[in-house]
Amino acid sequence: MASAPIEIASHAQVSIARPPSSGELLTDRLVRWATTGLAWAVIALGTYIVLQITWTARPALARFGTSLLAAKTWDSNRELFGLLPSIWGTLYSSIIGLGIGTFFGLCIAIVLSQDFLPAAVETILKNLIELLAAVPSVVYGLWGIFVVIPAIRPIADWCTAHLGWIPIFGTPLRGPGMLPASMVLAIMVLPTVSALSRDALKAVPTKIKEAAVGLGATRWETILGVLVPTALTGIFGSVMLGFGRALGETMALAMLVGNANEINVSLFSPGTTLASLLALNFPEARGIEAQALMYAALVLLAITLSVNVIGTAIVNRAARRLRGLK
């Protein structure tokens, strides 16, 4: 017994504890500087992308001003670079694609968040939808050319023959066109919409749902009357982010939209979009045409950035608000 305290004291004299060496302190400082610097580099990269594209588009901006936004003809030989058909095509195909994608995406979000299916089936469905997002857009384009267009051609022909008086069925489907492009877009935005809407629906506190069920509401009265309105901000944000994705989608559209510089409300008419205009013309563009394409890139950047900033802000706000409900 008496020897124990002495032993402890002898241990204390050869203590392995020591202050950090100057080398360790230096490493620590360097690592902290590096992480801070790289965090700032991300902000710098975002700013640099915007500035670089604006700077490269500057000659075209100075020469044409805003007149390109309203001009309709694209003819590089006559130096006419009208962007109105591409802007129209971008918005038109995205809105149709988003409409279809939102319907399916919301259905999936509701099915996956409200215990419709056994847990095992739910996991399979969730993974399948995630894989839908993983397939590269160029593969969807190839699939669209060889599967979607032949599949919808009979339906399109029937619609043109019998319902041709309705403007959206006004022209025959010659091959590539707005409808096949929008259908593939719908498939591509669906995973974004369904994943984020599902998160929004899952974030609704259970007590709110239970209260509605306790009052005697049926399953869909609960969903449509209580859950969806509570999660509406989050759902709306997810739709905005899906819209951002649809607006910037390039390859599937370049392969399916037909690349005709025209404005037409018919679903079967070919059109063009800003992104596919860039992808198609850029490799061969020189001089003023390349600058005009940079102008188009700037327009696309402005549209997608504002849609994404608004969408991100809405999703963040919805998450904060629902945290308050809990």
Next chain:
Amino acid sequence: MTTKVVEMSAVAEGVDLRHLEMSLRSPRTFISAALSAVAIGASILACIPLLSVLTMLAYRGGARLSWEALTSTPPAALAAGGGFGNALVGTLTMVAIATLLSVPCGVMAAAYLAFVGPESPTSAVVRFTAKVLTGLPSVLAGVFAYAAVVLTTGGFSAPAGGVALAVLMLPTVLLTAEEAIKMVPARMKEAAVGMGATQAQVLFRVVLPTAMPGILTGVMLAVARAAGETAPLIFTALFSNYWLFDLGRLNLMKPTASLAVLIYNFSAAPFANQVSLAWAASLVLVVMVLGFNIAGQFLSRNRHHR
């Protein structure tokens, strides 16, 4: 007690019990059941495109896939045979360059967001920038890399393609790594700090090793996305019919082939040989992309089990 029972039965007599039964003849129940059917039907319908894509790839791509297709260069216009070996090498090279650029930057910036200064205003701005960059159209990443790299180095090249892909990978790597680092239990960090470790030691010896599976999940997802990107490569790497490693020496500073651009070019070709090669290349690309995705999900599943 008895009066209570009498009261209850009186209430039951006053209520038409049939109203309490669930019957499809009642409009409310019917609408609910019908909407359930619509929602489940739509969910099943949404899986059809994926199944259709996969069957077509297996059917049309599988028919053309061979050792020759994987190891030779693209055929000329009317020639038979050929393959996409150089495109496969090109895709792997450019994705590797992009990974080397984006992963260190993304993980270190994530360490700042989740560990060094989580509450600082800088972190909020970085997070917002990264979320907005996630939605940057891939074609614009290509335009950016064209202006920043191709114009300054004087030509289309594999590194230019790598930079464009890195811009697309960075936000995914950053945001998933941040989530993974946040999941490291505070008591582990506190134990390390209590032993007198400097912040850098805590980061490299405790936080990053613990968060590694989550970080790798993000990297896998980002790699999967980058491997399938086409639009940025049209602006930066273009295409080539030759190997990167040619005449005995490796030259990265020249136009480089990639699977995605090959599919795009050949999908519009009027020759059956080219179209069938596009399908076979799609099959290889999708298997690659799905492989990275599944590897990523597998890693994240392991993490939840622990």
